Amino acid sequence: AQSVTQLGSHVSVSEGALVLLRCNYSSSVPPYLFWYVQYPNQGLQLLLKYTTGATLVKGINGFEAEFKKSETSFHLTKPSAHMSDAAEYFCAVTNSGGYQKVTFGTGTKLQVIP
Amino acid sequence: DTGVSQDPRHKITKRGQNVTFRCDPISEHNRLYWYRQTLGQGPEFLTYFQNEAQLEKSRLLSDRFSAERPKGSFSTLEIQRTEQGDSAMYLCASSSLVSSSSDTQYFGPGTRLTVL
Numbered sequence: 655a656q657s658v659t660q661l662g663s664h665v666s667v668s669e670g671a672l673v674l675l676r677c678n679y680s681s682s683v684p685p686y687l688f689w690y691v692q693y694p695n696q697g698l699q700l701l702l703k704y705t706t707g708a709t710l711v712k713g714i715n716g717f718e719a720e721f722k723k724s725e726t727s728f729h730l731t732k733p734s735a736h737m738s739d740a741a742e743y744f745c746a747v748t749n750s751g752g753y754q755k756v757t758f759g760t761g762t763k764l765q766v767i768p
Numbered sequence: 769d770t771g772v773s774q775d776p777r778h779k780i781t782k783r784g785q786n787v788t789f790r791c792d793p794i795s796e797h798n799r800l801y802w803y804r805q806t807l808g809q810g811p812e813f814l815t816y817f818q819n820e821a822q823l824e825k826s827r828l829l830s831d832r833f834s835a836e837r838p839k840g841s842f843s844t845l846e847i848q849r850t851e852q853g854d855s856a857m858y859l860c861a862s863s864s865l866v867s868s869s870s871d872t873q874y875f876g877p878g879t880r881l882t883v884l
Contacts, residue, residue, distance in 0.1 A: 688872075758810030760808070
């Protein structure tokens with residue numbers, strides 16, 4: 655069984671400020687973890703993923719996330735928010751076996767204030 | 769590589785009508801997935817195909833829902849006798865069975881269904 659909890663359904667930051675979106679997961683086997691971004695009325699775009707190896711992963715648009723097994727976390731960060739980052743962000747988990755059924759969190763809407 | 773495409777992008781229908789959605793995966797992707805996303809929620813898994821075989825169906829997929837992938841390429845999702853509770857975004861995703869990115873699902877733009 656696997657699950658994802660995203661803390662904070664809405665996060666507001668000022669333009670240029672640090673972005674921190676929190677994600678905790680639960681998985682009975684070693685997880686694969688993903689962050690996706692969704693703009694209004696669009697599908698999901700992959701930001702970054704962790705499968706194995708280096709625990710700090712870098713993605714597109716300046717985002718990065720760190721896999722912390724001891725904390726079962728995979729928080730998403732960006733040093734400096736840009737107006738174009740305003741969107742909804744989904745953390746997701748799957749496992750390394752089988753066909754990788756993906757379980758998503760409920761999402762965090764990021765608002766960037768000018 | 770043109771990405772995953774879905775058609776139509778929007779569908780408005782009256783309760784009780786049947787609707788069908790189409791998904792074209794990335795070419796040569798063996799795996800295809802359907803998800804449903806309701807307002808304020810993350811996508812929820814509906815069903816999965818490997819080539820033409822439907823290997824898993826979620827309990828969310830009631831008897832009114834049927835999905836096919838007859839030739840292992842495009843897929844259709846049909847909803848019969850639609851209900852207002854079926855209003856949602858229906859997302860399709862695909863992934864490759866054999867590639868360096870076999871762990872990654874690529875999503876289409878979705879079909880937004882509104883049942884009046």
